Amino acid sequence: MSKSLFVFVKGNDIRSRVKLLLVALLFIWAIALPLMPEIAGAQQITARSLTLGTAVPSAVTSYTFNFTVPQTTAVKSFSAQVCSAAIGTCTTPSGFTVTGSSISQPTGLGATTGWTISTATAGQLRMSNATNATASSGSQAVFFTSVTNPNAAYITSNGGAFYVRMTTYSDAAWTTAIDTGTVAAAVVQTLQVNAQVAESLTFCVGSTTVDSDSTGTVASDCSAVAGSSVNLGVLDSSKINITPMTTNCVPADCGKNGVAMVRSNALNGTVIYYDAVQQSGTNHKGTLRIAGQTCDASANNASTSNTDQCFNISTTQAAFTTANERFGMTVAGVNCGSTTSYTCTGTGTANLVRDAAYDGGGSSTYQATDLDQINGPTSNGYAWDESGTAVQIASSAASTIKQIDDEALILKFAAHPLITTPFGSYQAQADFIAVSTY
Numbered sequence: 001m002s003k004s005l006f007v008f009v010k011g012n013d014i015r016s017r018v019k020l021l022l023v024a025l026l027f028i029w030a031i032a033l034p035l036m037p038e039i040a041g042a043q044q045i046t047a048r049s050l051t052l053g054t055a056v057p058s059a060v061t062s063y064t065f066n067f068t069v070p071q072t073t074a075v076k077s078f079s080a081q082v083c084s085a086a087i088g089t090c091t092t093p094s095g096f097t098v099t100g101s102s103i104s105q106p107t108g109l110g111a112t113t114g115w116t117i118s119t120a121t122a123g124q125l126r127m128s129n130a131t132n133a134t135a136s137s138g139s140q141a142v143f144f145t146s147v148t149n150p151n152a153a154y155i156t157s158n159g160g161a162f163y164v165r166m167t168t169y170s171d172a173a174w175t176t177a178i179d180t181g182t183v184a185a186a187v188v189q190t191l192q193v194n195a196q197v198a199e200s201l202t203f204c205v206g207s208t209t210v211d212s213d214s215t216g217t218v219a220s221d222c223s224a225v226a227g228s229s230v231n232l233g234v235l236d237s238s239k240i241n242i243t244p245m246t247t248n249c250v251p252a253d254c255g256k257n258g259v260a261m262v263r264s265n266a267l268n269g270t271v272i273y274y275d276a277v278q279q280s281g282t283n284h285k286g287t288l289r290i291a292g293q294t295c296d297a298s299a300n301n302a303s304t305s306n307t308d309q310c311f312n313i314s315t316t317q318a319a320f321t322t323a324n325e326r327f328g329m330t331v332a333g334v335n336c337g338s339t340t341s342y343t344c345t346g347t348g349t350a351n352l353v354r355d356a357a358y359d360g361g362g363s364s365t366y367q368a369t370d371l372d373q374i375n376g377p378t379s380n381g382y383a384w385d386e387s388g389t390a391v392q393i394a395s396s397a398a399s400t401i402k403q404i405d406d407e408a409l410i411l412k413f414a415a416h417p418l419i420t421t422p423f424g425s426y427q428a429q430a431d432f433i434a435v436s437t438y
Contacts (some may be wrong), residue, residue, distance in 0.1 A: 099119060257332070257413075
C-alpha cells in the first residue's frame with residue numbers, strides 16, 4: 001500500500017504558506033540525508049601550512065604540507081587538490097602540473113614507509129598506503145617533490161595566489177574522508193637587484209725598507225708608497241753589492257729595496273713589465289752607466305768590455321761572482337702585508353707569480369740570503385734587459401684567482417765592478433708597466 005503526503009492551504013494566509021515551505025524543506029532533508037557524501041563527517045585539519053621550495057613561476061620544486069589532524073583514524077590515503085579558489089568550483093591554476101612528481105615518506109601519519117604517489121588525477125597531489133593501520137599522532141608532514149608551479153600567466157590573471165584543499169581518507173582510494181582543510185600559497189615574480197663594479201687598476205713603484213715577503217707592510221695601499229730611487233752604495237771589486245745597501249752607503253735612498261705594488265679586479269689577470277729607460281750617450285743606453293758617455297759598440301754587453309763606463313748585463317738569470325762585471329735585478333718575493341681581501345702569505349700563495357727569469361733562486365722562497373755586501377758568488381740569480389723593450393717580470397694570468405689586492409713585488413738590485421771598471425757615478429732607470437685584461 002502506498003502512502004501520499006497531502007498538504008492543504010486555505011486561502012491566502014501567509015502564515016500557512018510559511019508552514020508549507022518549512023514542511024517541504026524538512027521532507028527534502030529527510031530524503032537527502034542518506035545520500036550526502038562521507039566528507040560531511042570530516043573535521044577541520046588544524047595548524048596547516050604549505051611551504052614551497054621556491055615560489056618562482058613554472059619552477060619544478062617541492063611542496064611540504066605541515067598540519068595536525070583532529071581524528072586518530074588510520075589514514076590510508078591523502079590528497080591535495082590545487083585550485084584557483086579556496087571554495088566553490090576547483091579550477092586548476094594555469095601551468096600547475098603533478099606530472100613527474102614524487103614523494104618522500106610522510107611523518108605523523110602512522111606508517112613511515114610504503115607510501116606511493118599517484119599522478120593520475122590532474123591538479124591533485126595524491127599518495128596512498130593501503131597497509132597503514134597505525135593511527136595518526138602528533139603533527140604531520142607530507143612531502144611532494146618535482147612539482148611544477150603555476151606559470152607567470154597565472155600571476156597576471158589571478159594575482160599568483162592558489163589554494164590547496166587537503167583531505168585525509170580512511171581508505172586507499174581517496175573515497176572515505178576523515179579530515180579536511182585548505183591552505184594558501186602563491187607564485188611570485190623574482191626581484192632583481194642591479195649593480196655595477198667598475199674596472200679598476202692601482203699601480204705604483206717606489207722604494208721600501210721592507211726586506212721580506214711575509215713580514216712587514218710595504219704600505220696600506222699605493223697612496224703610501226714613496227721614494228723613487230734605491231742606492232747600491234760604493235761598489236767594491238772584491239764584493240757584490242745587493243740592496244738593501246747599508247755598508248758604505250750614506251744617501252737617504254740607502255738601505256732600501258725597490259717595490260712595485262698592484263691591485264686590480266681584472267678577471268683575466270694582470271701582467272707586470274719593465275723596460276730600461278734609454279739614457280744619453282752612445283751604445284748600451286739602458287744599463288747601469290755614466291750618462292752621456294760612449295760605451296763599447298759590441299752588440300753583446302754580457303762580457304765584451306770591462307773598461308768602458310757601462311756595466312755588463314745578462315738577459316738570462318745568473319748568479320753573480322766576483323770574476324765578472326755585472327748589473328741585474330730580481331724579484332725577491334711578493335709581499336702581501338697590505339692585502340686584506342684574501343689570505344696571502346707571500347710564500348707561493350700570492351696571486352701574482354714571478355717570471356722565471358726574475359724569481360731569484362728559481363723557487364717561491366723569498367730571497368733574503370743576499371743582503372748588503374757579500375763576498376760572491378751569490379746563490380740568487382739576477383738579470384737585466386738593457387734594450388728598452390718591455391720584459392715581463394710577474395703575472396697573475398695563470399693563477400687560479402687572478403684579481404690582485406695590494407701585492408707588492410720586492411725588487412732587489414745587485415752590481416759588481418771589476419778593478420778595471422772606470423770610476424764615476426753610475427745610474428740605471430726602469431719604467432714599470434701594469435697591463436690588466438678584463
